[in-house]
Amino acid sequence: MKPRHKRALMIVAALAVIGVAALLILNALNSNIALYVTPSEVAAGKAPQGQAFRIGGMVKDGSLKRDGLTVHFVITDLVKDIPVAYTGILPDLFKEGKGAVIQGRMNANGEFIASEVLAKHDENYMPPEAKHALEQAQKNGTSK
Amino acid sequence: MIPEFGHYALTLALCVALIQGVLPLVGAHYGRRELLVLARPAAQTVFLLLAIAFGILAWSFYANDFSVLYVAEHSNSQLPVVYRFGAVWGGHEGSLLLWIFLLSTWTILVSQLSKALDEFMVARVIGVLGLITSGLLLFVLTTSNPFERLLPAAQDGRSLNPLLQDPGLVFHPPMLYMGYVGFSVAFAFAIASLLSGRLDAAWARWSRPWTTAAWVFLTLGIALGSWWAYYELGWGGWWFWDPVENASFIPWLVGTALLHSLAVTEKRGGFKSWTVLLAITAFSLSLLGTFLVRSGVLTSVHAFATDPRRGIFILIFLSLVVGSSLVLYAWRAPKNTLGGKFSLSSRETFILLGNVFLVVSAGSVLLGTLYPLLIDALHLGKISVGPPYFNSVFVPIMIPLLVLMGIGPWTSWKNTDLLTVIKRLWLAGLIAVFAGIAIPFIMGQFTWLAGLGFLLAFWLIASGCLQVIRQMKIGKPTRSFIGMQVAHLGIAIFVIGVTMVGAYQEEKDVRMFTGETVTVGGYQIQLMGIEVVPGPNYQAIRGTFSLTKNGNSQAFLHPEKRSYFSSTMPMTEAAINTSLTRDIYVSLGEELGDKAWAVRVYYKPFVDWIWGGCLFMALGGVLAMSDKRYRLKLKRVAA
Numbered sequence: 001m002k003p004r005h006k007r008a009l010m011i012v013a014a015l016a017v018i019g020v021a022a023l024l025i026l027n028a029l030n031s032n033i034a035l036y037v038t039p040s041e042v043a044a045g046k047a048p049q050g051q052a053f054r055i056g057g058m059v060k061d062g063s064l065k066r067d068g069l070t071v072h073f074v075i076t077d078l079v080k081d082i083p084v085a086y087t088g089i090l091p092d093l094f095k096e097g098k099g100a101v102i103q104g105r106m107n108a109n110g111e112f113i114a115s116e117v118l119a120k121h122d123e124n125y126m127p128p129e130a131k132h133a134l135e136q137a138q139k140n141g142t143s144k
Numbered sequence: 145m146i147p148e149f150g151h152y153a154l155t156l157a158l159c160v161a162l163i164q165g166v167l168p169l170v171g172a173h174y175g176r177r178e179l180l181v182l183a184r185p186a187a188q189t190v191f192l193l194l195a196i197a198f199g200i201l202a203w204s205f206y207a208n209d210f211s212v213l214y215v216a217e218h219s220n221s222q223l224p225v226v227y228r229f230g231a232v233w234g235g236h237e238g239s240l241l242l243w244i245f246l247l248s249t250w251t252i253l254v255s256q257l258s259k260a261l262d263e264f265m266v267a268r269v270i271g272v273l274g275l276i277t278s279g280l281l282l283f284v285l286t287t288s289n290p291f292e293r294l295l296p297a298a299q300d301g302r303s304l305n306p307l308l309q310d311p312g313l314v315f316h317p318p319m320l321y322m323g324y325v326g327f328s329v330a331f332a333f334a335i336a337s338l339l340s341g342r343l344d345a346a347w348a349r350w351s352r353p354w355t356t357a358a359w360v361f362l363t364l365g366i367a368l369g370s371w372w373a374y375y376e377l378g379w380g381g382w383w384f385w386d387p388v389e390n391a392s393f394i395p396w397l398v399g400t401a402l403l404h405s406l407a408v409t410e411k412r413g414g415f416k417s418w419t420v421l422l423a424i425t426a427f428s429l430s431l432l433g434t435f436l437v438r439s440g441v442l443t444s445v446h447a448f449a450t451d452p453r454r455g456i457f458i459l460i461f462l463s464l465v466v467g468s469s470l471v472l473y474a475w476r477a478p479k480n481t482l483g484g485k486f487s488l489s490s491r492e493t494f495i496l497l498g499n500v501f502l503v504v505s506a507g508s509v510l511l512g513t514l515y516p517l518l519i520d521a522l523h524l525g526k527i528s529v530g531p532p533y534f535n536s537v538f539v540p541i542m543i544p545l546l547v548l549m550g551i552g553p554w555t556s557w558k559n560t561d562l563l564t565v566i567k568r569l570w571l572a573g574l575i576a577v578f579a580g581i582a583i584p585f586i587m588g589q590f591t592w593l594a595g596l597g598f599l600l601a602f603w604l605i606a607s608g609c610l611q612v613i614r615q616m617k618i619g620k621p622t623r624s625f626i627g628m629q630v631a632h633l634g635i636a637i638f639v640i641g642v643t644m645v646g647a648y649q650e651e652k653d654v655r656m657f658t659g660e661t662v663t664v665g666g667y668q669i670q671l672m673g674i675e676v677v678p679g680p681n682y683q684a685i686r687g688t689f690s691l692t693k694n695g696n697s698q699a700f701l702h703p704e705k706r707s708y709f710s711s712t713m714p715m716t717e718a719a720i721n722t723s724l725t726r727d728i729y730v731s732l733g734e735e736l737g738d739k740a741w742a743v744r745v746y747y748k749p750f751v752d753w754i755w756g757g758c759l760f761m762a763l764g765g766v767l768a769m770s771d772k773r774y775r776l777k778l779k780r781v782a783a
Binding site: 006009010013014017018021024025027028029031032033034035036054066068069087088089090092093103129132 | 493496497501505508511526540713715731
């Protein structure tokens with residue numbers, strides 16, 4: 001085989017690998033992305049239907065209730081409240097009045113069924129998505 | 145007064161680093177020997193000044209000098225001494241100082257161990273490293289001075305984040321940074337050779353052990369971080385595809401490609417441009433990682449409160465480094481890219497293919513990490529890319545790579561008869577298929593993914609064993625050869641661990657009363673009691689669990705829930721019972737009322753093989769570095 005052909009073949013092989021990887025990436029990006037939504041957006045019906053998404057906000061004071069391993073609480077941007085249910089052990093930094101990010105889906109009763117609760121590892125730190133939700137809500141509230 | 149000396153030492157270090165960065169490069173360009181000889185003393189001075197600065201910061205921590213803002217923010221008079229030392233790099237300013245100090249350590253090592261190398265090359269390498277040092281020192285002095293005063297001094301410090309009060313803090317960051325920063329040496333060698341136009345086998349031979357050393361540190365650093373997250377975060381996972389983990393893993397993937405590509409350049413003089421490009425990429429990705437972690441643009445476990453000015457500075461620095469080295473590359477890189485002639489069935493081809501897979505996988509991880517940032521920057525909304533993305537992209541790319549890994553070492557340079565290779569390898573294939581079917585059935589459940597995992601792992605093990613046997617017949621194997629086999633065996637061990645955990649782990653979140661028993665993986669775990677115990681700077685609620693199998697008592701487990709006095713944040717300390725074939729992992733959740741506790745119980749088969757595999761990889765790297773052909777050079781240095 002001529003060197004020129006050899007090089008062409010190698011480039012084709014490399015492109016094939018990249019092509020397959022690109023297909024995998026596109027496919028995975030399509031089905032494995034979670035959109036961040038603020039509680040106000042959820043209340044306005046802007047949350048994706050039948051798909052997992054994330055809500056950032058604050059855990060409302062006094063909203064935490066336990067029922068065996070299942071916890072019910074309310075996540076809020078201080079304008080709209082969204083009830084949440086989660087079964088399992090909460091992270092250490094999950095607290096009423098603190099920021100949190102949760103991932104899951106809405107059920108038919110308008111309750112958010114969380115599959116994952118994320119809290120950060122520094123008590124002085126607010127998740128940017130939670131902060132964003134609060135700021136958004138405040139901005140809309142004052143402009144109205 | 146003492147912290148001011150630290151600040152002064154840093155300023156002085158910046159001046160000397162500028163001399164180290166500029167004059168030797170100018171001297172090498174114009175052939176002025178009197179400028180070249182400045183390189184080594186300048187590097188030594190910078191190292192000394194940085195050691196002084198670093199020592200002073202450590203002393204401020206030791207002496208509880210809360211008039212230093214950084215100390216007041218990250219330490220506390222009750223903090224045990226060992227964590228006061230670790231707290232030196234427990235925050236942004238100190239970890240950057242550590243970064244620079246380690247960069248200077250690498251520089252000094254290169255300057256001391258390269259006396260056999262021609263002086264123009266050494267001067268250029270030290271010069272490039274000096275420029276990087278100056279850039280980062282400027283960064284520290286302008287945006288993140290660790291010696292900033294807090295006046296009036298605080299009564300006591302705010303204390304270290306309880307998560308960081310762990311031996312992991314003492315080892316993980318220095319190890320990881322040693323690896324990150326180590327790629328700067330490969331980068332400096334690549335830039336120096338582009339500047340001199342001497343991209344030859346000698347260059348590859350020189351940069352190879354340095355690259356391997358950096359890779360070994362990075363491997364250990366990542367493994368330590370993963371292990372730390374596993375036992376400390378209380379989640380029991382070993383990898384989360386967290387952006388910061390990715391930031392260290394992407395350079396690792398490119399660094400692994402670089403190691404293999406350097407082998408071709410050294411042995412066959414091929415792939416020169418590609419190797420240089422990989423060296424530039426590996427270091428740029430290390431810098432990018434620093435940018436991602438330190439700028440706060442990413443949401444991650446490492447994202448502590450940050451300052452946007454820093455991000456902009458690193459971004460500018462990053463573009464300067466990447467931009468100028470790529471321009472230099474475009475201008476000076478040799479045009480004949482493939483080097484010596486080789487046929488399609490040769491070791492060169494296999495290494496090249498492996499490189500393609502590694503680089504493509506690095507690219508896909510990078511894409512998943514940066515995608516949310518990109519979408520956010522374009523105002524298309526806020527999204528998160530989770531572990532399922534990475535698993536469904538990364539794993540399929542690794543499968544063909546592992547298949548290739550079993551064949552590649554059998555091929556020879558230039559040309560190989562593939563039929564002969566197949567004749568020698570059919571037994572390995574048979575063993576692999578057998579293991580892929582048998583082990584899942586022994587474990588009690590067959591899944592295709594588990595079968596594939598064991599097949600690949602045993603394919604590597606069998607291929608390696610057959611090769612070692614063959615090599616022993618021919619003659620004494622070299623250290624490089626043993627190193628390669630050990631590192632590849634490490635991959636196989638790692639794959640076994642990942643497959644076992646992925647397919648057969650059991651995780652249970654349960655509500656338990658004292659005296660109640662829960663069963664995982666054939667083990668009974670009974671809650672014996674819960675009590676309050678004091679610690680040095682915290683109070684803990686400690687559970688006692690007994691672990692039994694078939695009525696035989698195995699051990700007692702003591703998970704804790706700690707409340708630190710200086711913080712409102714509770715901390716979960718998991719209790720882990722480890723053996724070669726499984727971990728039993730128990731952690732306490734919160735009290736649920738009626739004296740019931742939420743308890744998390746995991747059975748993790750072969751989980752320690754994941755980190756064991758990494759240890760083998762690192763050991764392989766060390767063996768390869770100690771090969772005779774590099775030592776000969778060292779002996780000449782000694783003589």
